Amino acid sequence: MSDSITVNGREYLLGEEELELTLLEYLRERLELTGTKYGCGVGACGSCTVLIDGAARKSCVLPVRKAAGREVTTIEGLRQPDGTLHPVQQAFIDAGAIQCGYCTPGMVLAAVSLLRRKPSPSRDEIRKALSGNLCRCTGYQQIVDAVERVDGWMGG
Amino acid sequence: MKSSQQRAFRHDAVTKVTGQAKYTDDYTFHGMLHAVPVYSGYVHAENLRLDTAEAASMPGVVRIITAGDVSGSIRFGQIEQDYCMFAEHRIHFAGDVTALVVAETRAQALAAAEKVQVDADPLPAVTDPGEALAEGAPKLRELSESNLVNHHRVRRGDARAEIERCDLVLEEEFTTQFVEHAYMEPEAAVCVPRFDGVIEVYGSMQHPYSTRRFTAALLGEPLANVEVYQPPMGGGFGGKDDTAAVVCARAALAARLLNRPVKLTYAREWSMRESYKRHPYRMRYRLGYEKSGRLRAAVVDILGDSGAYLSVTPWVNWRSTAQCCGPYSVEHVHADVRSAATNNPVGGAMRGFGAPQVNFAVEQLSDMAAEQLGMDPLEYRRLNMVKQGGETVTGQVLDTHTVSMEEVMNRTAEEIGFREKLARCSRGTAEGDELYGIGLAISYRGSSLGAEGMDFCSAVINGQFDGSILLETAIHENGQGAESVMMLILSDELGVDMKRIRYKRPSTSNIPDGGTTVATRGTIMGGGAVVSAAGQLKELLASNLADDLGCTAGDVTFHDDCIWGKNDGEHLTWDEAMQRLHFKRVYPYAFGTFQAPEVSWDEETGQGDAYFTYVYSCQAVELTVSRKSGKVTLQNIVAAHDIGRAINKAMILGQMYGGIAQGAGMALMEEFQVDRGQIRSLNLDTYKIPKAKDLPEITGIIVENPDPQSPSGAKGIGEPALELIAPAIANAVYNATGIRFRRLPITIDPEELQ
Numbered sequence: 001m002s003d004s005i006t007v008n009g010r011e012y013l014l015g016e017e018e019l020e021l022t023l024l025e026y027l028r029e030r031l032e033l034t035g036t037k038y039g040c041g042v043g044a045c046g047s048c049t050v051l052i053d054g055a056a057r058k059s060c061v062l063p064v065r066k067a068a069g070r071e072v073t074t075i076e077g078l079r080q081p082d083g084t085l086h087p088v089q090q091a092f093i094d095a096g097a098i099q100c101g102y103c104t105p106g107m108v109l110a111a112v113s114l115l116r117r118k119p120s121p122s123r124d125e126i127r128k129a130l131s132g133n134l135c136r137c138t139g140y141q142q143i144v145d146a147v148e149r150v151d152g153w154m155g156g
Numbered sequence: 157m158k159s160s161q162q163r164a165f166r167h168d169a170v171t172k173v174t175g176q177a178k179y180t181d182d183y184t185f186h187g188m189l190h191a192v193p194v195y196s197g198y199v200h201a202e203n204l205r206l207d208t209a210e211a212a213s214m215p216g217v218v219r220i221i222t223a224g225d226v227s228g229s230i231r232f233g234q235i236e237q238d239y240c241m242f243a244e245h246r247i248h249f250a251g252d253v254t255a256l257v258v259a260e261t262r263a264q265a266l267a268a269a270e271k272v273q274v275d276a277d278p279l280p281a282v283t284d285p286g287e288a289l290a291e292g293a294p295k296l297r298e299l300s301e302s303n304l305v306n307h308h309r310v311r312r313g314d315a316r317a318e319i320e321r322c323d324l325v326l327e328e329e330f331t332t333q334f335v336e337h338a339y340m341e342p343e344a345a346v347c348v349p350r351f352d353g354v355i356e357v358y359g360s361m362q363h364p365y366s367t368r369r370f371t372a373a374l375l376g377e378p379l380a381n382v383e384v385y386q387p388p389m390g391g392g393f394g395g396k397d398d399t400a401a402v403v404c405a406r407a408a409l410a411a412r413l414l415n416r417p418v419k420l421t422y423a424r425e426w427s428m429r430e431s432y433k434r435h436p437y438r439m440r441y442r443l444g445y446e447k448s449g450r451l452r453a454a455v456v457d458i459l460g461d462s463g464a465y466l467s468v469t470p471w472v473n474w475r476s477t478a479q480c481c482g483p484y485s486v487e488h489v490h491a492d493v494r495s496a497a498t499n500n501p502v503g504g505a506m507r508g509f510g511a512p513q514v515n516f517a518v519e520q521l522s523d524m525a526a527e528q529l530g531m532d533p534l535e536y537r538r539l540n541m542v543k544q545g546g547e548t549v550t551g552q553v554l555d556t557h558t559v560s561m562e563e564v565m566n567r568t569a570e571e572i573g574f575r576e577k578l579a580r581c582s583r584g585t586a587e588g589d590e591l592y593g594i595g596l597a598i599s600y601r602g603s604s605l606g607a608e609g610m611d612f613c614s615a616v617i618n619g620q621f622d623g624s625i626l627l628e629t630a631i632h633e634n635g636q637g638a639e640s641v642m643m644l645i646l647s648d649e650l651g652v653d654m655k656r657i658r659y660k661r662p663s664t665s666n667i668p669d670g671g672t673t674v675a676t677r678g679t680i681m682g683g684g685a686v687v688s689a690a691g692q693l694k695e696l697l698a699s700n701l702a703d704d705l706g707c708t709a710g711d712v713t714f715h716d717d718c719i720w721g722k723n724d725g726e727h728l729t730w731d732e733a734m735q736r737l738h739f740k741r742v743y744p745y746a747f748g749t750f751q752a753p754e755v756s757w758d759e760e761t762g763q764g765d766a767y768f769t770y771v772y773s774c775q776a777v778e779l780t781v782s783r784k785s786g787k788v789t790l791q792n793i794v795a796a797h798d799i800g801r802a803i804n805k806a807m808i809l810g811q812m813y814g815g816i817a818q819g820a821g822m823a824l825m826e827e828f829q830v831d832r833g834q835i836r837s838l839n840l841d842t843y844k845i846p847k848a849k850d851l852p853e854i855t856g857i858i859v860e861n862p863d864p865q866s867p868s869g870a871k872g873i874g875e876p877a878l879e880l881i882a883p884a885i886a887n888a889v890y891n892a893t894g895i896r897f898r899r900l901p902i903t904i905d906p907e908e909l910q
Contacts, residue, residue: 022627026180032184034175034179035174037340037390037420037841039340039341039424040839041423041839042424042426042840043341043841045840047222048339054756059838074254075177076174076176078174079174085174088551089174091531092173093164093166093170094166094671095806096166096806096809096810098168098169098172098173099635099636099637099807099814100341100391100392100634100636101171101173101177101388102391102635103340104172105173105175108173124849126636127849127851130847133848134340134389134845135340135848136337136339136340136813136814136817136818136845137167137391137636137814137818138395138738138810138813138817139815139845139846139854140817140851141809141851141853142164142809143848144848
């Protein structure tokens with residue numbers, strides 16, 4: 001029986017060679033899902049954050065084999081099928097939380113993961129939950145604003 | 157107003173928030189090869205010998221490129237061409253690149269790079285700039301007999317004599333560290349040979365035109381043979397000039413030699429090893445005061461570490477020279493600012509550019525002086541700060557714009573409640589574990605390049621006959637939102653709806669070189685060019701449409717998405733106007749330029765009009781220090797900056813918050829570790845930058861005094877935001893603990909607090 005992985009709702013079979021890759025390499029190089037970024041390769045910066053079964057994980061230090069059989073959501077999979085932005089994505093735009101944009105996909109997914117666990121977090125809770133994701137542009141203020149303003153969204 | 161209530165405009169927001177934005181490493185081309193750099197392991201060595209035989213026989217390896225493969229100019233440098241893009245004979249620091257391994261896959265290139273044998277004869281390494289200038293020090297530079305890379309001066313009045321007559325003299329020494337830019341996206345390049353012989357370059361770099369210059373030089377080809385495109389860039393902060401351009405040039409050489417697309421994406425470790433840093437400074441200040449509190453004389457001696465190459469050290473040092481006394485008028489100044497070559501990482505451009513270091517010294521000295529003089533720190537600053545019509549230490553009379561130094565200080569102090577809170581500071585004693593302190597700093601910052609370089613920029617408005625409008629400028633989008641600002645300025649100037657405007661990101665083969673997007677010059681220079689182009693387009697439209705509107709050209713006005721005549725209600729919609737131009741066979745096209753107003757500088761005396769305008773800034777911080785752990789916790793920050801005119805408020809606030817975060821990192825946690833030339837900080841797990849939980853809530857106050865010399869009225873905010881939170885933090889730490897910290901980053905031994 002071969003291993004498989006579900007990415008953004010689609011199931012992919014995993015070959016021997018692919019099982020040796022990190023999840024980041026697999027997503028970027030095999031599936032061409034380049035919204036997931038390389039920043040450090042050691043799990044320190046969070047640019048490579050994806051959701052695995054709904055929880056934020058750093059894909060640069062995660063072997064594909066450990067994600068086999070699980071559901072991965074990348075930034076490309078967050079929009080509604082009709083193209084509508086996810087409420088967290090919209091909030092980032094409205095709050096001016098985007099500058100260079102390189103940390104943004106990971107930061108958005110970390111925020112989605114937080115809001116699924118805790119729908120109305122305090123600003124301190126937001127800061128703590130996003131502290132695995134580095135941003136060098138924004139000083140985080142408008143990112144915290146963005147997550148705070150995602151009001152009434154109960155996950156999903 | 158709270159930032160979340162400010163509407164933000166960014167034309168790239170949707171693609172960035174959905175992962176659609178393609179950064180350099182996201183590009184792939186058919187038949188693309190992968191390149192990997194090889195370092196030497198040495199800090200300082202000669203007689204470099206490479207054995208590439210084993211590596212060349214590894215699977216997938218296509219070629220190993222070394223200095224011998226370069227037919228063009230192997231040396232580059234913005235000021236002095238002292239940096240070999242491939243090391244030839246000598247190693248000057250641990251980041252020198254000896255070879256580029258090119259293979260079918262990145263994994264193959266990485267495996268082969270391990271097998272390149274690098275040998276050389278070690279030379280004694282010099283890693284202290286003071287030692288580099290000592291008599292008998294080894295000669296470190298290939299193109300000069302001296303390790304001294306520059307010496308700037310200010311000679312104003314007779315400071316050394318006057319200081320002896322002062323009532324109070326403070327003599328202090330401060331030091332700062334190497335700081336890493338830590339942009340989230342490491343350097344990357346993809347180079348593609350095109351059907352017509354041109355090499356296309358897609359790169360993560362902040363200056364497409366210098367990238368083109370270095371690439372063409374390495375290839376030995378004319379500028380027109382290289383076309384540099386600008387994919388979105390994942391941060392730069394001044395750090396994506398030299399090194400990032402060289403990464404592009406090396407990939408281009410590989411693409412040219414192999415006639416195939418080549419990708420060279422840097423691992424974080426290579427980026428941190430090779431890229432330039434903020435210069436460490438050692439600063440000795442002797443400041444003399446009158447009893448009245450007047451700062452009368454300053455004797456300043458600054459020594460910076462230029463590292464292995466010159467890069468832009470003289471320009472960085474020049475800004476430190478022009479701003480050596482902070483935003484204060486001082487009658488007698490004797491300043492010497494020098495840097496020395498060493499075998500350390502290269503000191504180069506970083507957001508702030510020689511100002512954060514001197515501000516760290518000057519604004520602590522302001523608080524120290526106020527205390528010794530028995531003055532309130534705000535009163536001390538008010539007495540000595542530059543004022544309308546007053547003179548800077550370079551003899552420049554500030555009369556062309558509103559000097560708002562006091563206004564920004566008052567606004568900040570009021571917002572944070574500085575006076576009341578200053579009285580409550582712990583000064584080393586408190587009931588519990590937490591010591592409380594508040595601190596403040598002020599600065600002024602010369603806008604744009606000043607007397608450092610040629611300062612001009614251009615913009616193209618290409619109106620379409622269907623009513624849509626294409627805009628280009630030579631300003632680079634570093635991630636700060638520059639393009640969106642250009643679009644907003646154009647919309648204002650033409651009175652048209654934003655929906656009409658598309659920003660066309662130019663390549664280097666379109667619009668002329670407008671200089672690098674540095675020195676907080678993007679908005680002021682690019683915006684100036686947009687205003688100029690818009691003015692020309694309006695003249696063209698007015699002269700061609702006046703008859704249609706039943707008036708003279710001088711009566712035509714532009715607003716509400718229409719073009720208006722003199723008579724009530726007589727107008728053409730923008731769409732109608734464009735149709736009419738089509739029938740008249742007139743192109744709605746304009747090319748505008750903006751040249752920075754004249755500046756001047758006398759290198760011997762350090763006197764002149766250093767910059768054509770200044771941004772005035774004040775930042776204040778509240779913090780606590782744990783007596784048990786010595787840990788500093790930032791509690792609240794307020795910042796006020798006079799940026800001339802606000803064009804995109806949410807983005808201005810974003811610059812403030814981000815600059816403060818970087819400054820706070822410099823103040824409290826960041827230190828790029830170098831041990832006798834060997835680089836120890838190689839990734840973001842050991843080089844720590846601030847996280848969301850390390851930062852407090854920040855209140856940004858935008859002060860607007862439109863600048864008459866800036867066509868858009870705007871000045872800028874990129875660098876002012878970063879340059880003064882470190883001394884504000886140092887002053888707050890003093891007010892909390894009663895201890896002065898003269899070295900960055902501030903680390904507190906809890907034993908000192910018992």
